[in-house]
Amino acid sequence: MPRLPGPRFATDCTIDVDGRPVAARTGESVAVALLAAGRALIARSSKYHRPRGAFCLAGSCHACLARVDGVPNQRTCRVPCRPGLSVESQNALPSAPHDVLGAVDHLYAHGLDHHHLMTWNSLANRAAVAFSRRLAGTGTLAGGTPSRSPPPSDERFEAVVVGGGPAGLAAAEALARSGRRVLLADAEPALGGRLRCTLSREGPPLSWAAEVARSVSAAGGTAALGHTAFGVWRDGECFLVPFRAEGPGAPILLARTPRLLLATGTWAVPPLFARNDLPGIFAARGLARALVEDGLVPGERALVLGAGPESEGVGALLARTGMEVRAAGQVEAAHGALRLEGATLAGGDRMACDTLAFAGPRAPASDLARLAGASVSLDPASGGWFVRAGAGGATGVTGLRVAGEVVARVNAAEAAAAGRLAGEAAHAD
Secondary structure, three states, X not given: OOEOOOHHHOOOEEEEEOOEEEEEOOOOEHHHHHHHOOOOOOEEOOOOOOEEOOOOOOOOOOOOEEEEOOEEEXXXXXXXXXXXXXXXXXXXXXXXXXXXXXXXXXXXOOOOOHHHOOOOOHHHHHHHHHHHHHHOOXXXXXXXXXXXXXXXXXXXXXEEEEOOOHHHHHHHHHHHHOOOOEEEEEOOOOOOHHHHOOOOOOXXXXXXXXXXHHHHHHOOOEEEEOEEEOOOEEEOOEEEEEEEEOOOOOOEEEEEEOOEEEOOOEEOOOOOOEOOOOOOEEEHHHHHHHHHHHOEOOOOEEEEEOOOXXXXXXXXXXXXXXXXXXXXXXXXXXXXXXXXXXXXXXXXXEEEOOEEEEOOOOEEOOHHHHHXXXXXXXXXXXXXXXXXOOHHHEOOOOOEEEOHHHOOOOOHHHHHHHHHHHHHHHHHO
């Protein structure tokens, strides 16, 4: 059963994947459509041609790259399905499921230092370098000339909130209700952040996101979905934040604001054990969201790795689909050829499974705050960096405030409370 039953999750279009038709739902991501079709393997790694599949399902891990409609290196978890969409696996010969170049991983099981390959002879070295360049890479150039992007739009807002999760929603709501013209931007196609995953009962309901969007609009602001912020600069007394919309040829929005509030949340981090890169291993939040919104049933036997409310929540969601679910505190190794087939648990027990949901620590998405001049501190659990913040999310940088998981490990209710305080403080600045 690749999908939950019911008309809401029924397929209504067909996409072409390596020359074969795959049933899909219009609007769902290509990665989800492939998983629902039983194809966890999407790509091959650039050097050793190891199997790769969607992990985060949120556009941050780049493990699900493919050539889409002639354009290489597209994140399939970000590409919506539509009738006739063409998807090709890349960096594989002839295709990702049947890649003869995957032999490299077996021939060089202890690693391949291509910088010193066949250096005993200049002619042999040139041949080795030429071969390795053909062997590695992430796709070939696009089939046609890309369309010229329209000129960027330059708009001024009284406040810009980056992140549409609980903290960002609360901050935007506080600013909008105070009469501020707000830009609320999120890279996802829908507001809500982790509220869309329904992994915990803590925090406001998902319907609150629509209420916030209406409040922002009523105050003359904008909720920009599918918009990724890719930088922060100072321009006099204002911040200048460029946003790129999803899709080729999409315009860039340059937002100017004296008040910048970053509620950028976290990124999924892969678990640490042998063969942790096999297709079939997922971040818990991304997998839960695909189950709730797209009806995806990823397999038959699931292993949930981690502890806490999110681990319990994703385990309950998977169990409701009819999957056999088992929890584990630690995994020593994953097993499988082209996708996950089993795992060795701590103590040596081996479990057959085709799905692993990892609900471990997530890394704070602090890059934008660091670009803006905020100070950070190491989070040893995830290897990421928390943004240092004081009362109301103050960072010590004039006009810059932060809130939510980018500051500390908090639940949804705590993130919303912090976002509201930061929004009120930003209004008073």
